[in-house]
Amino acid sequence: MSGVTCTTCPYCGVGCGVLASPQADGRVTIKGDPDHPANFGRLCSKGSALGETLGLEDRLLAPEVGGVRATWDSALDHVARRFLSAIEEHGPDAVAFYVSGQLLTEDYYAANKLMKGFIGSGNIDTNSRLCMASSVAGHKRAFGSDTVPGTYEDLEQADLVVLVGSNLAWCHPVLFQRLAAAKAARPELRVVTIDPRRTATSELADLHLSIAPGSDVALFNGLLVHLAGVHQVDEAFVAAHTNGLVEALAAATGADIRTTARWTGLDPAEVEHFFRLFAATERVVTVYSQGVNQSATGTDKVNAIVNCHLLTGRIGRPGMGPFSVTGQPNAMGGREVGGLANQLAAHMEIGDADHRALVRGFWDAPRIAERPGLKAVELFEAVRDGRIKALWIMATNPVASLPDADGVAAALDACPFVVVSDVVRATDTTRFADVLLPSAAWGEKDGTVTNSERRISRQRAFLPLPGEAKPDWWQMAEVARRMGHAGFDWDGPAAIFREHAALSAYGNDGRRDFDIGAHAEIDDAGYDALAPFQWPQPAGRPARARFFADGRFFTADGRARFVATPWRAPLARTTAKRPFVLNTGRVRDQWHTMTRTGKTARLTSHYAEPFVEVHPDDARTLGLGAADLAWVESDHGRALLRVLITKRQQAGSVFAPIHWTGQQASLSRVDALVAPRVDPVSGQPASKSTPVSVRRFAAGWHGFLVSAARPQVHDFDYWAVAPCEGGYRAEIAGSVDPDDWREMVTHLVSPGPEAEILAYRDTAHGAHRFAVFEGGRLVAALFIAPGPVETARGWLIGRLGQRLDGAERLRLLAGRGGEAGADPGAIVCSCFSVGVNQIVAAAKAGARTIDAVGACLKAGTNCGSCRMEIGRLIDACATAKAG
Ligand SMILES: Nc1nc2c(c(=O)[nH]1)N[C@H]1C(S)=C(S)[C@@H](COP(=O)(O)OP(=O)(O)OC[C@H]3O[C@@H](n4cnc5c(=O)[nH]c(N)nc54)[C@H](O)[C@@H]3O)O[C@H]1N2
Numbered sequence: 001m002s003g004v005t006c007t008t009c010p011y012c013g014v015g016c017g018v019l020a021s022p023q024a025d026g027r028v029t030i031k032g033d034p035d036h037p038a039n040f041g042r043l044c045s046k047g048s049a050l051g052e053t054l055g056l057e058d059r060l061l062a063p064e065v066g067g068v069r070a071t072w073d074s075a076l077d078h079v080a081r082r083f084l085s086a087i088e089e090h091g092p093d094a095v096a097f098y099v100s101g102q103l104l105t106e107d108y109y110a111a112n113k114l115m116k117g118f119i120g121s122g123n124i125d126t127n128s129r130l131c132m133a134s135s136v137a138g139h140k141r142a143f144g145s146d147t148v149p150g151t152y153e154d155l156e157q158a159d160l161v162v163l164v165g166s167n168l169a170w171c172h173p174v175l176f177q178r179l180a181a182a183k184a185a186r187p188e189l190r191v192v193t194i195d196p197r198r199t200a201t202s203e204l205a206d207l208h209l210s211i212a213p214g215s216d217v218a219l220f221n222g223l224l225v226h227l228a229g230v231h232q233v234d235e236a237f238v239a240a241h242t243n244g245l246v247e248a249l250a251a252a253t254g255a256d257i258r259t260t261a262r263w264t265g266l267d268p269a270e271v272e273h274f275f276r277l278f279a280a281t282e283r284v285v286t287v288y289s290q291g292v293n294q295s296a297t298g299t300d301k302v303n304a305i306v307n308c309h310l311l312t313g314r315i316g317r318p319g320m321g322p323f324s325v326t327g328q329p330n331a332m333g334g335r336e337v338g339g340l341a342n343q344l345a346a347h348m349e350i351g352d353a354d355h356r357a358l359v360r361g362f363w364d365a366p367r368i369a370e371r372p373g374l375k376a377v378e379l380f381e382a383v384r385d386g387r388i389k390a391l392w393i394m395a396t397n398p399v400a401s402l403p404d405a406d407g408v409a410a411a412l413d414a415c416p417f418v419v420v421s422d423v424v425r426a427t428d429t430t431r432f433a434d435v436l437l438p439s440a441a442w443g444e445k446d447g448t449v450t451n452s453e454r455r456i457s458r459q460r461a462f463l464p465l466p467g468e469a470k471p472d473w474w475q476m477a478e479v480a481r482r483m484g485h486a487g488f489d490w491d492g493p494a495a496i497f498r499e500h501a502a503l504s505a506y507g508n509d510g511r512r513d514f515d516i517g518a519h520a521e522i523d524d525a526g527y528d529a530l531a532p533f534q535w536p537q538p539a540g541r542p543a544r545a546r547f548f549a550d551g552r553f554f555t556a557d558g559r560a561r562f563v564a565t566p567w568r569a570p571l572a573r574t575t576a577k578r579p580f581v582l583n584t585g586r587v588r589d590q591w592h593t594m595t596r597t598g599k600t601a602r603l604t605s606h607y608a609e610p611f612v613e614v615h616p617d618d619a620r621t622l623g624l625g626a627a628d629l630a631w632v633e634s635d636h637g638r639a640l641l642r643v644l645i646t647k648r649q650q651a652g653s654v655f656a657p658i659h660w661t662g663q664q665a666s667l668s669r670v671d672a673l674v675a676p677r678v679d680p681v682s683g684q685p686a687s688k689s690t691p692v693s694v695r696r697f698a699a700g701w702h703g704f705l706v707s708a709a710r711p712q713v714h715d716f717d718y719w720a721v722a723p724c725e726g727g728y729r730a731e732i733a734g735s736v737d738p739d740d741w742r743e744m745v746t747h748l749v750s751p752g753p754e755a756e757i758l759a760y761r762d763t764a765h766g767a768h769r770f771a772v773f774e775g776g777r778l779v780a781a782l783f784i785a786p787g788p789v790e791t792a793r794g795w796l797i798g799r800l801g802q803r804l805d806g807a808e809r810l811r812l813l814a815g816r817g818g819e820a821g822a823d824p825g826a827i828v829c830s831c832f833s834v835g836v837n838q839i840v841a842a843a844k845a846g847a848r849t850i851d852a853v854g855a856c857l858k859a860g861t862n863c864g865s866c867r868m869e870i871g872r873l874i875d876a877c878a879t880a881k882a883g
C-alpha cells in the first residue's frame with residue numbers, strides 16, 4: 001500500500017483525522033488531517049508519535065490454544081465448542097464478553113448481536129463501564145436518551161467554559177488547544193476548572209476550584225439554588241419542556257454559599273465568584289469527564305450539572321450546554337450499538353419489550369436477552385465465584401484497568417475458559433488466556449468510530465494484515481457461524497455498517513435520537529469514501545448539529561427531567577489506618593496500559609516511571625524525601641511508586657497515574673489498590689477515591705541503568721523499564737545490598753565474552769558506577785547510590801552506543817556528565833526532546849512567553865501538547881526572580 005490514507009487517531013475521543021503515508025523504507029509518516037472537522041490538522045504528542053508505535057516486535061501474530069500455536073480453524077472451532085458446551089450445561093448467562101471502547105463500531109456491533117440476539121444473554125459489558133457509564137445513566141435520566149447535545153464548536157463559541165473533573169490539556173489535547181486558541185483570540189472567554197488537583201488544564205483557567213474530592217454534587221446543588229435565588233431561570237423553557245424542578249430544588253435546599261463552601265472545602269468567596277460568573281453568562285458550556293463519572297455519586301454529579309443547564313435553558317444552542325467528553329476513540333460507537341450490558345442496540349433498551357421485539361425481528365434472532373446482563377465489576381465477581389464458565393475479552397486489559405485488579409487476576413485464573421483477542425502478545429491479561437486470538441491493529445483494520453461530538457469517521461487500513469492477524473468483527477462472526485447462527489455472513493465492515501445504519505432507522509420515526517438511516521444503503525465504494533459526519537442523519541429528514549434547543553426530549557412525555565440529587569458526603573472515608581484518598585488518572589504522553597505508547601522512547605521520556613504525587617506537608621509527616629520510593633497500600637492491594645512532591649496536589653490526597661503494568665514495572669498497577677465500589681445507578685467504579693496509606697520504602701540502594709539490550713530486572717524489589725534512544729533505561733532499587741555488585745551488573749545486562757566492564761567506587765558518597773563496553777562502544781552503564789540516584793539521565797542515555805575515549809570514560813565513571821551542562825532534564829516537549837533544564841535556562845535568559853521559548857528551542861511549536869507546562873516553568877522562573 002502507498003499514497004496517503006485519511007484515517008482517525010486510535011486514542012482519545014477527540015477523534016482527530018490523521019493522514020498516514022507509508023514510506024518505501026517501511027516507516028509511516030503521520031500528519032494531522034487539515035480537512036477533518038475535529039482537529040483541522042492538529043495532532044497531540046500521542047497522535048504525532050503514531051508512526052513510532054507500528055513495529056511488529058511485540059505483536060501477537062498467530063492464534064494460540066493453551067500456549068501453543070494453532071490454526072485459525074482449530075482455535076475458532078475450539079472457542080465455539082467451549083461456549084456452546086458452557087451454554088448447554090449452564091444456560092446462556094454462564095458465558096460473557098468483556099469488550100472495549102477501542103473496538104470499531106462494526107466489531108462492537110457483531111459482538112453485541114451475537115451475545116444479545118443469538119446467545120440470548122445480556123452478559124456483554126465493556127470498559128466503557130469504567131469510563132462513560134455515569135454519563136450515559138445521567139443523560140438517560142435527564143433526556144430519556146443517551147444524547148450528547150452539543151459540538152466542539154460550542155467550546156469556542158462559549159463565553160464561559162467550566163471544566164469539571166477533566167484534565168483536558170492532557171487527555172483531550174487537541175480540543176484543549178481549540179479552547180486555548182479561542183481564549184487567546186477572545187480573552188473575555190472565561191475558563192473555570194474544578195478539580196482537587198492543579199493540572200496542566202488549570203493553567204488556562206481564570207478560576208481554579210480545588211474542591212474536596214467527591215464534592216461536586218454539593219457545588220452544583222449550591223449553584224442550582226443560587227441561580228434560582230438570583231432569578232436566572234428560563235421560566236418559559238422550564239415550564240414548557242421540563243419536569244421535576246420543585247423536587248430538585250427541594251433536594252438542594254440549604255445549599256447556600258456558606259454551606260456549599262463548607263461541603264466542598266472551598267473559600268466562600270471562590271464559590272460566590274463561580275456562581276456569579278455562571279449566573280451572569282448566557283453562553284456556558286460545562287465539560288465533564290472522569291472526575292465526575294468515576295465516582296460513587298457519578299450519575300448524581302452528571303445530573304446536578306445538567307440541572308443547572310436545564311434551569312437556565314442553556315442547552316443545545318451555540319456555545320451552551322452540558323458536554324460529557326468521551327475518553328476512548330469509540331466510546332460513543334459502543335453506546336450506539338448497545339455494547340453496555342443494560343442496553344440493547346441502536347440506543348434501545350433491553351428493559352423495553354417493544355424494543356426487544358423490534359430488534360429481535362430485525363435480526364431474525366432465535367432468542368433475545370430479556371434482561372440486562374452483569375456490569376463489569378459484577379461480571380468479574382461472577383467470574384470469580386464460578387458463575388461464568390466461558391469469557392471472551394476483546395481490546396481491553398482488565399487485569400490492569402479494573403478495580404481490585406488482583407481479584408480480577410484471581411477470577412481469570414479460576415475461570416474454566418478465557419479467550420483474549422489482543423494485538424500484543426504479552427499483557428497482564430493475556431497471561432490468563434486459554435485461547436489467544438491475534439487482532440488487526442490500528443492501520444490494519446477498517447471501520448468507523450464516533451467521537452465525543454457524535455461525529456462518525458472512518459478508520460482506514462494503510463498496512464497489510466501482519467502474520468495471521470484478523471479483524472475483531474471477523475473473529476466474532478466466525479465463532480457465531482461455528483455456533484450455528486445465521487446472520488453473521490458479512491463480507492466486510494461495510495456490510496455491518498449498512499445493517500447497523502438500517503437498524504438505527506428501523507421503526508424509529510424520530511422517537512429515538514440515534515438515527516443514521518441516510519447511510520443504510522451505502523455501497524462499498526461509498527463506505528470507503530465516507531467523509532466524517534455527525535449523527536443524527538435520518539433518511540429523508542434534515543440532519544442537525546445539536547439536540548434539545550427545541551425543547552423536545554426523548555422521554556415518554558417529551559420533557560426533560562430535573563433529577564433530585566441530595567448531597568451525601570463521600571462514602572469512602574479515610575481512617576487512621578488509611579488516611580489518604582487515592583486519586584488516579586492519566587499523564588500526557590501515555591495511553592492506558594501502555595501497550596502502544598509505551599513502545600516509543602519519545603513518549604516514555606515525559607515520565608519514565610510509575611509515580612505518586614504527594615503534597616509537601618504530607619511528605620514531611622511521612623518522612624518522604626524527593627524521589628524516594630513509597631508503598632501505597634489499600635485494603636485490596638499495594639503498589640511501589642516513585643514519590644513526586646508537589647503543591648499541586650491537595651494535602652490529604654495522593655495521585656497516581658493508571659498506566660504502568662507488570663510489563664513495565666514491579667508492583668505498579670494502581671488498580672490493584674482501587675476498591676470495587678460502584679455508583680449505584682450506573683455501576684461505574686469510583687476509581688478516584690480509595691482510602692490508602694503511604695509508607696516510605698526503606699531502600700538500601702537505588703540504581704539507574706541504561707542498556708542497549710533489554711535488561712533482566714525482574715528480581716529487584718523495585719524496577720521500572722522504559723525504551724530510550726538506543727536501548728532501554730531502568731530504575732531499580734533494593735532493600736539490601738547484593739553480595740557482589742559486579743555480578744549484579746552481569747546478571748542485569750548479560751555482557752558478551754569480549755565485553756569490558758569498568759567499575760568505580762565512590763566511597764565518599766557510597767556510590768558504585770559501572771560502564772560496559774563492547775567493541776569500544778558503551779552498551780550499558782549502571783549508577784548505584786544509597787539514595788535516589790542523582791545523575792543527568794538524558795546525558796547518560798545520550799552516551800549509549802557511543803565510542804568513548806579514555807578521558808570520556810573517566811568522566812562517565814566519575815558521574816560528571818551533567819556538570820557539563822548537557823543534561824536536558826526531564827523531557828517536556830516530546831516532539832523535539834526539549835527538557836526542563838533547557839526551558840528553565842531559556843526562561844532565565846529572558847524568554848518570557850511560550851512563543852519566545854519556542855523561538856529559541858522549538859519546544860511547543862509542533863503538536864503544542866506541552867505549552868501549558870512550558871508556561872508554568874516560565875511562571876515559576878519569574879516568581880523565583882521576583883521573590
Ligand atoms: N494522555 C491520555 N489521554 C487520554 C487517555 C490516556 O490514557 N492518556 N485516556 C482517554 C480516556 S479512555 C479517558 S476516559 C479520558 C479521561 O480524561 P480525564 O477525565 O480528563 O482524565 P483523568 O486524569 O482520568 O481525570 C481527570 C481529573 O479528575 C480529577 N478528579 C478526581 N477526583 C475528582 C473529583 O471528585 N471531582 C472533580 N471535579 N475532579 C476530580 C483528577 O484529579 C483528574 O485531574 O482521557 C482520554 N485521553
Ligand SMILES: Nc1nc2c(c(=O)[nH]1)N[C@H]1C(S)=C(S)[C@@H](COP(=O)(O)OP(=O)(O)OC[C@H]3O[C@@H](n4cnc5c(=O)[nH]c(N)nc54)[C@H](O)[C@@H]3O)O[C@H]1N2
Pocket residue numbers: 100102103127128130131132290294327328394395396397398400401402403421422423424427439440441442445472584585586591592593594595596658670671674687688
Ligand atoms: N484506577 C483507575 N482505573 C481506570 C481508570 C482510571 O481513571 N483510574 N480509567 C478507566 C477507563 S476510563 C478506561 S477507558 C480503562 C482503559 O483500560 P483498558 O481498556 O484495559 O486499557 P488499554 O490499555 O487501552 O487496553 C486495550 C487493550 O486492547 C489492545 N488493543 C489495541 N487495539 C486493539 C484492537 O484493535 N483489537 C484488539 N482486540 N485489541 C486491541 C491493547 O493492546 C490493550 O491490551 O481503564 C479504566 N481504569
Ligand code: SF4
Pocket residue numbers: 009010011012013014015016039042043044045046047048171172173174175
Ligand atoms: S487529541 Fe491526540 S490522542 Fe486525541 S484523537 Fe487527537 S491526536 Fe489522537
Ligand SMILES: [Mo]
Pocket residue numbers: 130131132327328
Ligand atoms: Mo476511558
